Amino acid sequence: MTSRARTLVGFAVVAVALAFAPNIQEAFEFPRFYLIFLFTMYFWISQASSWNILTGYSGYFSFGQGAFYGVGVYTVGVLVVKQGWSFMAALPVAGLLAGLTGLFLGLVVFRVRRLTGEIFALTTLAIAFVLASLARLSTFIDGGTGIFTTGTPLPEYLGEFTTAAYRLTLAVALITVVVAYLIHDSRLGWGLFAIRDDEPVAEGLGVPTFRYKMVALGANALLAGLMGGVWALQLGFVTVDEVFNIRVPLFVILMSVLGGMQHWMGPVIGAVIITTLTDRLNSAGLADVNQIIIGGMLVVLALAVREGVYVRMRRRWLTTAITFFGVLGLTTVLDLNDSLISDFAYAMVATVVVMLVPDRVWALLRDVFRRSEPVEEQTEAEDLTRTGP
Amino acid sequence: MELLAQGIVSGILAGGLYALMSIGISLSWGALKIINLAHFAFVLFSAYIVYQLTVSFEIDPLLMVLVVVPLFFLVGVLVQMFFHLAKVDEFKSLIVTFGLFIILQSLMQTIWSADFRRIGPALNTYETESFFIGGIAFQLPQLAAFIVALLIAGGMWLIFTRTYFGKAVRAVAQDPAMARAFGIDSRRVAVILSGLATAFSALAGVFIAIGQSMFPELAVAWFGIVFPIVILGGLGNSLGTLVAGVIIGVAAGISSVLWGPLSAPLVTFLILIVALLFRPEGLITKRSIA
Numbered sequence: 131m132t133s134r135a136r137t138l139v140g141f142a143v144v145a146v147a148l149a150f151a152p153n154i155q156e157a158f159e160f161p162r163f164y165l166i167f168l169f170t171m172y173f174w175i176s177q178a179s180s181w182n183i184l185t186g187y188s189g190y191f192s193f194g195q196g197a198f199y200g201v202g203v204y205t206v207g208v209l210v211v212k213q214g215w216s217f218m219a220a221l222p223v224a225g226l227l228a229g230l231t232g233l234f235l236g237l238v239v240f241r242v243r244r245l246t247g248e249i250f251a252l253t254t255l256a257i258a259f260v261l262a263s264l265a266r267l268s269t270f271i272d273g274g275t276g277i278f279t280t281g282t283p284l285p286e287y288l289g290e291f292t293t294a295a296y297r298l299t300l301a302v303a304l305i306t307v308v309v310a311y312l313i314h315d316s317r318l319g320w321g322l323f324a325i326r327d328d329e330p331v332a333e334g335l336g337v338p339t340f341r342y343k344m345v346a347l348g349a350n351a352l353l354a355g356l357m358g359g360v361w362a363l364q365l366g367f368v369t370v371d372e373v374f375n376i377r378v379p380l381f382v383i384l385m386s387v388l389g390g391m392q393h394w395m396g397p398v399i400g401a402v403i404i405t406t407l408t409d410r411l412n413s414a415g416l417a418d419v420n421q422i423i424i425g426g427m428l429v430v431l432a433l434a435v436r437e438g439v440y441v442r443m444r445r446r447w448l449t450t451a452i453t454f455f456g457v458l459g460l461t462t463v464l465d466l467n468d469s470l471i472s473d474f475a476y477a478m479v480a481t482v483v484v485m486l487v488p489d490r491v492w493a494l495l496r497d498v499f500r501r502s503e504p505v506e507e508q509t510e511a512e513d514l515t516r517t518g519p
Numbered sequence: 520m521e522l523l524a525q526g527i528v529s530g531i532l533a534g535g536l537y538a539l540m541s542i543g544i545s546l547s548w549g550a551l552k553i554i555n556l557a558h559f560a561f562v563l564f565s566a567y568i569v570y571q572l573t574v575s576f577e578i579d580p581l582l583m584v585l586v587v588v589p590l591f592f593l594v595g596v597l598v599q600m601f602f603h604l605a606k607v608d609e610f611k612s613l614i615v616t617f618g619l620f621i622i623l624q625s626l627m628q629t630i631w632s633a634d635f636r637r638i639g640p641a642l643n644t645y646e647t648e649s650f651f652i653g654g655i656a657f658q659l660p661q662l663a664a665f666i667v668a669l670l671i672a673g674g675m676w677l678i679f680t681r682t683y684f685g686k687a688v689r690a691v692a693q694d695p696a697m698a699r700a701f702g703i704d705s706r707r708v709a710v711i712l713s714g715l716a717t718a719f720s721a722l723a724g725v726f727i728a729i730g731q732s733m734f735p736e737l738a739v740a741w742f743g744i745v746f747p748i749v750i751l752g753g754l755g756n757s758l759g760t761l762v763a764g765v766i767i768g769v770a771a772g773i774s775s776v777l778w779g780p781l782s783a784p785l786v787t788f789l790i791l792i793v794a795l796l797f798r799p800e801g802l803i804t805k806r807s808i809a
Contacts, residue, residue, distance in 0.1 A: 238796060256788060256791070375739075376739060
């Protein structure tokens with residue numbers, strides 16, 4: 131079995147196991163809150179992973195995640211609530227419309243000859259605001275009144291509402307991560323990495339840069355819109371201010387910067403950590419200072435960890451395992467917290483802090499502890515992602 | 520017809536204020552290769568400071584220019600020193616300044632809440648003052664902002680074309696390493712330029728404070744207007760930025776009259792798309808320093 135087939139089987143096993151979480155929750159009567167926490171996490175895993183397909187792989191910085199997500203939310207809101215479509219029919223349209231929005235942007239901006247990356251970044255920053263005005267202006271879309279999505283009928287075979295929402299978010303998150311993984315180890319992925327490293331050289335070597343960028347942007351927008359469509363139900367009441375704000379792009383950028391933008395696993399790890407932490411911050415009543423902390427983390431992480439914590443976790447896997455499970459075991463056994471999520475949050479914070487230790491300091495520490503044994507030199511190259519065949 | 524003429528005049532004057540907000544971003548992008556998203560927050564922060572000082576001490580809000588401009592010059596200098604220290608490149612500058620923007624915006628939200636704030640007619644006599652030419656109103660705050668924008672754009676143009684400092688800035692913008700080889704202290708040039716750019720943002724904030732209501736989300740709303748102006752005007756080209764500001768201002772003014780104020784962002788974005796399609800190298804490139 132090839133390594134790709136093995137990974138895909140791994141995805142399938144994890145997916146099936148997670149799909150039965152609602153049944154386990156019911157059987158053992160865990161609090162329902164855990165399910166909601168989990169599908170919030172799936173939402174962010176999907177958003178961060180889809181963002182990373184474009185920005186992480188190709189290096190084109192996008193602030194447009196909120197716009198694509200918003201197109202998805204509003205498509206489902208308008209088609210299902212106002213036009214009476216069935217949810218399952220509206221969902222693909224949500225993805226499609228978001229994808230088209232992305233392709234339109236790409237068609238305009240990728241043709242620009244100078245400063246393409248910067249102009250792309252700022253255009254994506256502006257588009258969410260423009261779409262927000264459009265939604266406010268058009269009574270067909272919103273007209274400033276908002277749309278109630280509570281009580282939207284879901285297919286019955288998915289179970290009752292929370293269970294159905296859980297399985298839908300899980301499915302979309304899984305699709306996103308699999309797509310991100312498949313692109314990462316493909317000709318398209320290598321082409322995108324080449325664009326990130328040096329676009330003119332990639333172009334000269336025969337990488338169809340325009341087509342590859344469009345595919346990556348289209349995939350990003352489509353997947354973001356698909357998850358937006360699912361999330362429309364979870365929102366309950368869809369408003370322009372709630373949907374087209376800076377939150378979605380801010381969080382996906384933070385998650386990917388934290389986890390690492392070069393590997394498909396980076397955004398997943400980042401999303402898991404950030405979702406857990408913000409959940410704890412909110413439940414501790416720190417929702418107000420939340421954004422300040424998030425912004426501060428973004429500045430520090432962008433400057434401190436260039437490659438993200440995932441690459442370092444792999445390099446220092448033993449330390450990672452000891453720190454994470456050590457802290458997790460300690461907090462669980464001592465029963466320090468009222469919630470299992472808090473235990474995980476402490477373990478994650480401890481692991482991230484250990485991973486933030488710079489490589490130079492790390493090597494120094496390792497030498498101190500292993501003075502007697504021969505130090506096994508690990509090369510940087512083996513840990514970096516592949517950039518070409 | 521008169522309404523339309525009023526829309527155009529208001530648009531031209533508003534364009535001056537937009538240009539004042541854009542010049543700082545254009546300078547730091549064109550000459551320093553740093554896209555400073557925090558500038559949007561600087562403008563609003565300066566406006567809030569003017570508001571707070573005026574309300575607390577009951578003094579003339581225009582006098583606050585003497586406070587916020589030097590203060591934000593210092594902020595710009597410190598920010599640039601920090602960027603040098605942390606070796607922030609163009610790509611990282613987007614993430615880092617976006618983080619700064621979020622921090623500043625949340626700070627404003629925490630300090631001044633999400634409510635609308637305005638200085639009020641008792642302390643701010645400028646807001647309601649206007650004079651008429653042929654039935655068309657010229658509101659004083661907008662007119663003042665326009666004149667200041669004109670002076671700054673012209674002044675920066677003179678500095679860039681006529682002085683040693685301007686030559687040094689252009690050299691640094693083209694090739695920092697080569698500029699250093701020719702004896703230009705590129706760090707000092709960058710620090711001064713960043714201070715100037717931030718000071719211009721603070722100046723724009725003063726006119727925001729005396730001209731309109733403030734709320735934290737305003738900083739986000741400016742993205743859609745300021746960015747097209749910066750692109751159309753040409754990076755680092757202060758006169759071009761002023762012209763682009765007036766164009767965008769007039770377009771937004773006319774569309775507000777015809778289809779209501781909500782349509783303005785759609786029209787400005789449309790202009791940007793058309794401009795990118797037909798003039799991908801920018802509207803006015805001749806004098807761009809980048």
